[in-house]
Amino acid sequence: MHPRFVLQEILTGLRRNVTMTVAVVVTVMISLTLLGASMLTTRIANRMHQKYFNQLEVAVYLRNDVTQAQRETLNQQLSDDPRVEQVAYVSKEEAYEKFKEEFIDSPDLIQSISGPNVLPESFQVKLRDPKQYEDVASKYGQAPGVDQVYDPQRALQPLFDLLDGVKTVARIVALVAGAAALLTTFNTIRLAAFSRRREIGIMRLVGAGNFTIQLPFVLEGVIAGLLGAASAVGLLALFKSWILDNTLKTFFNTGVVPNAQWSEVWSVAPWLAGLGILVAAAASYITSLVYVRV
Amino acid sequence: MIKLDHVSKTYKSQARPALNDVSVNLEAGEFVFLIGSSGSGKSTFLRLLLRAERPTTGTVHVAGKDLSRLPQWKVPAFRRQIGCVFQDFRLLANKTVAENIAFALEVTGTSRHKIAAVVPEVCQLVGLKGKENRLPDELSGGEQQRVAIARAFANKPILLIADEPTGNLDPQTSIGIMKLLDRINRTGTTVVMATHDAAIVDTMRRRVVELDRGRLVRDQARGVYGYAN
Numbered sequence: 001m002h003p004r005f006v007l008q009e010i011l012t013g014l015r016r017n018v019t020m021t022v023a024v025v026v027t028v029m030i031s032l033t034l035l036g037a038s039m040l041t042t043r044i045a046n047r048m049h050q051k052y053f054n055q056l057e058v059a060v061y062l063r064n065d066v067t068q069a070q071r072e073t074l075n076q077q078l079s080d081d082p083r084v085e086q087v088a089y090v091s092k093e094e095a096y097e098k099f100k101e102e103f104i105d106s107p108d109l110i111q112s113i114s115g116p117n118v119l120p121e122s123f124q125v126k127l128r129d130p131k132q133y134e135d136v137a138s139k140y141g142q143a144p145g146v147d148q149v150y151d152p153q154r155a156l157q158p159l160f161d162l163l164d165g166v167k168t169v170a171r172i173v174a175l176v177a178g179a180a181a182l183l184t185t186f187n188t189i190r191l192a193a194f195s196r197r198r199e200i201g202i203m204r205l206v207g208a209g210n211f212t213i214q215l216p217f218v219l220e221g222v223i224a225g226l227l228g229a230a231s232a233v234g235l236l237a238l239f240k241s242w243i244l245d246n247t248l249k250t251f252f253n254t255g256v257v258p259n260a261q262w263s264e265v266w267s268v269a270p271w272l273a274g275l276g277i278l279v280a281a282a283a284s285y286i287t288s289l290v291y292v293r294v
Numbered sequence: 295m296i297k298l299d300h301v302s303k304t305y306k307s308q309a310r311p312a313l314n315d316v317s318v319n320l321e322a323g324e325f326v327f328l329i330g331s332s333g334s335g336k337s338t339f340l341r342l343l344l345r346a347e348r349p350t351t352g353t354v355h356v357a358g359k360d361l362s363r364l365p366q367w368k369v370p371a372f373r374r375q376i377g378c379v380f381q382d383f384r385l386l387a388n389k390t391v392a393e394n395i396a397f398a399l400e401v402t403g404t405s406r407h408k409i410a411a412v413v414p415e416v417c418q419l420v421g422l423k424g425k426e427n428r429l430p431d432e433l434s435g436g437e438q439q440r441v442a443i444a445r446a447f448a449n450k451p452i453l454l455i456a457d458e459p460t461g462n463l464d465p466q467t468s469i470g471i472m473k474l475l476d477r478i479n480r481t482g483t484t485v486v487m488a489t490h491d492a493a494i495v496d497t498m499r500r501r502v503v504e505l506d507r508g509r510l511v512r513d514q515a516r517g518v519y520g521y522a523n
Contacts, residue, residue, distance in 0.1 A: 206378075206449065207449075208370060209403075
């Protein structure tokens, strides 16, 4: 078949069926936007994980009035502890340097700290098995000169739980919207087939192949899926530039949770486009099978 | 060309068979009238030839093919050898005469080049020269049927099936359509035409196959319509 002929058939089909096509595009868009949001959240969570847990160090913070003897005893105990792989002493000055380095993106935060005296000195302890944190914490938490034992993994758990929650909710809504998109696609193709029933009847009569009969439907599905995916990417980009980069600017500037990056938004796009096209085309194909039976 | 061998067809929800033990042999190049009252099985007969239905028992051969053994995926290729005309014309209202004819060629994979050559040729043959760009609504019933015949003939079929092609037309127009079908028959195309039109059958004096309540009751060369059994 000539491409121009196929194109003409598709355009006629889309024009006849414009309201339903819009419905498909919108439901596909909602579903893919939420799926994209959940994918972005996963990427952010992964980056956070890397940022905080590459070190995987437990910090044993010392009191301000710690004595040199206490410091040495602790260092000895930690070094001899079989659960500990490595111990490093971090003085107040070193802590301040490290802090400045870590939050270089957040000058506000660095400004809020007057100088090295504010941050406590500590032992950075690397455990052989991070799960033994509880034992280590209870043993050294009450030791003389120790202020508190801090496990970054534990402290950040609520944040990760929050991200997990966002991800789960986004996925559930994406799934529900995806189901709605599927049903809308089925219905749209049914209507399209109904409005093309004379053409289909003639095609079957004159001996057009199934491929020829189904192609316009599948391509209509592909176009609707592609439009839906494109709007979803647009919506995500809008969300990033409006909400994340504007409304939540101060939150991300604290540096605790990293912002989504543009490269991440774009990296999600091909997945959404592929999925949108694939699902819409498959749904159209399956529905159209009913109408090509001879 | 067409061979039905002890063919019976019973539709699912009906007790009485639509066709009951029908055996008939139609030769290539013949012009055959299929007559009988409504419900006699004419439409089922034609649908079996198109492989739109399959016989419950017996075998149907068309153009050397055993249709009950023809796999589903070969049906489209089989149908390209057959042209079809109906009482209700079945034209696409939003396409012009030329586009309606071209449509049937497009969807069966004919090249643009060939379509451009064939469409004017068949328009000329059916007497619609100069009306290629009209829409079906702008044509008379007879002219619309001519478009349908042109579309059916564009693929150069070896068999033309006509289901009451003059059913919606006045007698004068019907004669014109019959002349056209006769001309097509003389090009070598086998024509099987179901009809109620006694005048036409009596005038043409061709082979008549009569069905009555699913049974073949008459098969007569150069027959007439009103021949009582």
